[in-house]
Amino acid sequence: MKTSQPNLWMGLMDATEPSGMGLRERLCAALRDAIRDGTLKHGARLPATRILAQDLGLSRVTVEAAYAQLEAEGYVMRRIGHGSFVAVQASTALAPVKRSRMTSPLIAQAILSQRGQGMVDTGGCMEPLCLQAFAAGSPDLRAFPHALWRQLTNKRLRQTPEALMRYGDPQGREDLREAIAQYLVSSRGVRCTPGQVLVLTSSQQALQLSSTLLLDPGDRVWVEDPGYRGARTAFAAGGAQLVPLPVDEQGLVPDFTLTAPRLIYLTPTHQYPTGHTLSLQRRLALVDYAKRNGCWIVEDDYDSEFLYDSRPTPSLQGLDDGSRVIYIGTFSKTLYPSLRIAYAVLPEALVQPMVTARNVYDGHVAQLAQAVTADFMAQGHFAAHLRLMRQLYRSRRDLLLELIARGLPWAQPLNCSGGLQLCVSLPQNSELHLARKASEHGIATPSLSALYSGTTANDGWILGFSALQPREIEDAVAALSKLKLPKGASK
């Protein structure tokens, strides 16, 4: 079946002029223009992604991503089981400057720098905004100690209201840096002093700063494949050349015969998304290699607090002599994501450059949030909260594994020793079909194949379970168990 307005849809993509835009962005730009100039009217139904993909010769993933982007921007409304519709009325104010439909790349070139365009072309990395089975990676905010947090906040506001309203140290408050350093030394085997800790808004900011400060366009960066999209976007935005390396049961498989990279990005404790731990032998080899070749290693220790069957391996940073590894951690998983506090532990030589660079960007994290987090840690609440959440999430992981074993014979869990999400592999050529069907039941099934950037990709899902109560997990798996594999799926 073809779309009902083939000319309109085919016309959308006839842009042949060279542009720095990816296909998804070109399709988004074309659809935005068509909506804003009234070609697509308020309420009009957009073609199904499969059909538009067929008509335009694009992959369905590209069309799906473009629709999701336009939904996030408010141009399109999507209703499960009904379709996608234009959500805004064209008006003079909305109408684009007169130009042919696909000249938006030219406009973008006129407005954005090459660096800016490169950044936009990465597509960014958006986290889920609401609670939904099985959206990835959120802690359980219903189990957060809200009353205690409120008490600590009120106390700080009563004690030093004015000091908390002033500008703060761009490296972060001393009390928080001390608490973080103490925690990392005792729990993660990190070798550091508070003077090496930089308090940031997110791991993403640490990645972005590393990219800006340490990489020149064209520099090689080794990344895990599959791996974390946020890291890839940060390095690609800086013009780096990403070199995807495979992952096996012992974590990243380094290839020391390749040209040495400028930077190596790793999630060694609990590889994102497969869950494997980097073996000691590879850790030692990588640290030694980085030293001999002058490479930086960025260690993203994003969720090591949540290993359920054993203690986490000590950090890779602890094996270094303090010169090559940048260690990154975040409170997004251990406390809550909108707190916007994360940290980097830096080699001494990088402290001043990084502090100055962060100052160029945004100054510092809100003082009140830092002070309350410091109190929460110093008074022992952080350790207690982690213990409780570990127990809670372990029971949810166990439940999900049991339900998958009983109800989803086509889903094979990979390493499930920890984390807030669980990775399952699926028969090849089934992921997209099953994901579409799952979304008709209101279930998100974040894609594993989308996390590959090399030549091969395995089908699978990354199922976030930590924020879901048992009943929510049971209902969602019951719905998934009714799905049928598509015909072309193969083991």
Ligand SMILES: Cc1ncc(COP(=O)(O)O)c(C=O)c1O
């Ligand atoms: C590997 C990895 N690093 C970092 C983060 C996010 O941390 P932040 O919110 O501090 O940017 C995530 C979020 O899912 C992640 O999976």
